[in-house]
Amino acid sequence: MTVRAPILARYAEVRAHTDEICAPLQIEDFVVQPLADVSPPRWHIAHVTWFFEQFVLTRFIEGYEPFHPQFAFLFNSYYNHVGERTERSRRGMLTRPTVQEIREYRKEIDVRISQLIEQCDDATLTELLPILEVGLNHEHQHQELLITDIKYILFQPPLYPAYQPKKAEDAKRLQSTGDWQQFEGGVFGIGHEGDGFAFDNELPRHDQLLRPFRLANDPVSNAQYLEFMRAGGYTRPEFWLSDGWDVLQREAWCAPLYWLERENVRYVYTQHGLEMLDEDEPVMHLSYYEADAYARWAGKRLPTEFEWEHAAPALGNTGQVWEWTCSGYLPYPGYHAPEGAIGEYNGKFMVNQMVLRGGSFATPPGHVRPTYRNFWHPDKRWQFTGIRLAEDV
Secondary structure, three states, X not given: OOOOHHHHHHHHHHHHHHHHHHOOOOHHHHOOOOOOXXXXXXXXXXXXXXXXXXXXXXXXXXXXXXXXXXXXXXXXXXXXOOOOOOOHXXXXXXXXXXXXXXXXXXXXXXXXXXXHHHHOOHHHHHHHHHHHHHHHHHHHHHXXXXXXXXXXXXXXXXXXXXXXXXXXXXXXOOOOOOXXXXXXXXXXXXXXXXXXXXXXXXXXXXXXXXOOEEEEOOOOEHHHHHHHHHOOHHHOHHHOOHHHHHHHHHHOOOOOOOEEEEOOEEEEEEOOEEEEOOOOOEOOOOOHHHHHHHHHHOOOEOOXXXXXXXXXXXOOOOOOOEEEEEEEOOOOOOOOOOOOHHHHOOHHHOOOOEEEEOOOOOOOHHHOOOOOOEEXXXXXXXXXXXXXXXXXX
């Protein structure tokens, strides 16, 4: 008989952490959607619950009756195999179900999942566990998105409230060395290997040819990025990709997202409210276009995702900010998306996006690994995204 207690404990722990992230919010914070990319917290907590209901309960309980017949339409994100869904940009236009009703939904699905794990036979549990593990890692991803989206929701002027008070560990400064590390060329293995969990986009492991290169030991700091700004970086099209220059003009970018200036003093909006800009911290909330423009201005380039992965074990200051690479988000050689709706998790997004590597303070610890592939469209800035420079040898 498979031991069920550790499985139940892990499930409960992951689900409880989502509630902890939402604990500082007021009821009004759960509903608004100030940007199409930003989902209301109420949608996040309902969606991850629907994920378990759709992909675990519906599959492994014969004749399963959904908690509510319309929740699949309301809380499906992008799974076309499952059916129609609410448009992403309209998630904040819905006031019902209420936040309380969604919390009740979460509790009921947790009960049903626990009962299934406790009562199913070993063969069913063996088949169920890989899908449950995807669901738990999926909720980890939404926990990071919750932190990111909450910041944008609370940023709307003019109050700039704190999400949570500052703790001693939040005040740690980046110990930048200014050093670079050199890596020899050759053929190296890229992608996940071993028994631990990995998403399908980290597979299969394959050989990649790398030429000799150097990587900065540290992410670019606020002070370094200020030099770019003072040199007219946002007004000089020679540093910008054409698409990026068009976005800059349209959106009137002149600084990273969340930077403000009052009476010639620079501030930045943080999880703890409005603070004076710390020039030693890694610059973040940059688009790919800004990262690329900075690298061109500095006479360097962004690393490929393969260079980053190969170098990661030797790099300093990883996991502080997601770092843009110059690699498009594409399938690895030999990649095949899983069959069915789960196959829509990653594979269908492998176009028109750029890969980021590393992680940030908002990233769940298990997701800060060298092979993890984050990906966003090049104009996105609301994530904790920054720069690490590279150059050819």
